[in-house]
Amino acid sequence: MEMIAPLIFLALLATAGFLFYKKATLIKKTILLGKSEIQYDEPGRRWKQVLLLALGQKKMFKNPLVAFLHLIIYAGFIIINVEVLEIMIDGMTGKHRVFLPFMGSCYSLFINVFEILAFGVTAVCVIFLVRRNILYIKRLASNDLAGWPKTDANLILVVEIVLMSLFFLMNGTDQALQNVQAPHYAPTGSFIVSSMLVPNLSQLPLDTLVLIERSAWWLHIIGILAFLNYLPYSKHLHIILAFPAAYYSALEPAGKMKNMPSVQNEVLYAMDPSKAPTDAALPTTFGAKDIFDLNWKNLMEAYSCTECGRCSAACPATTTGKLLSPRKIMMATRDRLEEVAQNIHQNNSFVDDQKTLLHNYISVEELRACTTCNACVEACPVSLSPLDIIMELRRSLIMEESSAPAEWNNTFSNIENNFAPWKFSPEDRENWAKEN
Amino acid sequence: MKVNTMAEMMASGTMPEYLFWVGCAGSFDQRAQKITKAFSLILDKVGISYAILGKEEACTGDPARRAGNEFLFQMMAYQNIQVMNAYGVKKIITTCPHCFNTIKNEYPELGGNYEVIHHTMLLQSLINEGKIVLKEGGAFKGKKISYHDSCYLGRANNIYEAPRKVLEILDAELIEMKRCRSNGLCCGAGGAQMFKEEEAGTTRINIERAEEAVATGAQIIASACPFCNTMMTDGIKNKEKENEMAVLDIAELIAESMA
Ligand code: SF4
């Protein structure tokens, strides 16, 4: 066993690492199916966004209580990784608590910090489970989350509680074993949370204690590796992608829409034919009908969405009962991406499946309801932009399918012929100045 | 009051400091025309040199672009930029947040580079410079006023303070609605919604916003956008509160209070 355990551990680690790497590469490839049309300059300001939005969670603090609770889970997640490092080294070398000899009396302080955090994480996970399932919070009870997304959210909270409990059980049995001076269990000093388990555990026979300690150790690390591999299938991918999402989030005023240089040039050449190059290639599509027509930032954002629904809770369309929900726009884009990724995986290249993001995943009615108010972008803790995707799809509707409500067609022809959205004569534009 | 056009100014060999971009609502909509007139009255009183484009002004293309019609937007932008560049326009003031946003943020990469100022910003700096003098015991003194944030000023361009600062000099009681500033609720007009029927839902956006406005108990809803103004006025009517509350543009409130 002494010899075999590290080998099994290494095999597990390698398998988990390999699977994660494979899935991560696939996601990266899928994201890069998007167009690369934007220049991302000003790295200084961008890193500041990462600090403020991703690390600092600035926008979460619009609701300080929830932000604080989320921060505990988030800090716990990051800091507990240091302890996982020790567990990893232990696993690979077959040693037990490899940091202990180096840290001496500081070691118990070190573990106590993790235990306090782990306790905090457990408590917050319980609170979040109650919030999601017992208290009625509109954005969490919404139909957007029906089915898998709701299960996903609960599953991860339960898994975190289980992982933290295993951590406590592992430390508790360890202390019980230390008390009876079992071999291999060097004295560490008492741990603040798990020591509470010791009186009960001490009544168990030595073999059982060792069995529990080892099982908890293995299950804990297997759980962590499983969690790692679960991430890419879950909304919890935001733990990783929130950072690039913050980096690439827009620096310009939110009201500025993305220009379409191809259309700009076409209009320019029509107005001033002398400027037209003889070999001007016509753009093939306008706006986005499917994920291939969006840019990679839009696609990365779909994978970064935490499905928290703050966007939809702020959206004037959603809150007045329209079909549009900006969260659903992000989720639909991700669902379509996953479908395309599967398709490419199975067929080596994309085989037309007679489906598109527009129509099959996002309906015309949804797109028509957006007021471009930017409330969704403002509300999103990761500063994702459902609006960007909505606008690209709207462009496709109008310019590719000529699909507009009759009133809009009238508006268009008024603008074109009378230079105003209403049917007034351009001659009368300055009449207000004369009637004093 | 005589409002000059750029063409007239050019003919007489002078150039105004500002181009006043009136916008389609400000030019044609009967309610919005009053805002336009109120603002030009202020400009006149303060002695700011400005001119309008008159017949040469055309829709900025904002509703077309946001509906998805980029071709039409680009055509309008091209035409407007040609006209303004030909006059050598440098500074633009406008009473419409949509025109403000489009000219300020979207025209530069199409060749139109101007300093663009929303009227609430200009009013704020005129107040700071002491150029706006109010009547004794102004008409709005002690009244309850609630400011409705326009999306295209607020979230789109981060302008939350200027309108509020302007309102402060009225010596009125300023009350915020439940959702204000960056959390402000849209009036429902943006994104070309103004020009079509709302999609099916449980209520209309302007009615939802009017309910929040009514809940403040304010006598005046201050707006800074002609489209918000229309939407809020309709919403308040729907709540049958039009006799208790008025929807007025900040320019109107100042024009009426000026000495
Ligand atoms: S921009 Fe559109 S989707 Fe976003 S909150 Fe406003 S109406 Fe909703």
Ligand code: SF4
């Ligand atoms: S887009 Fe942002 S606000 Fe909306 S659900 Fe996703 S993470 Fe939350």
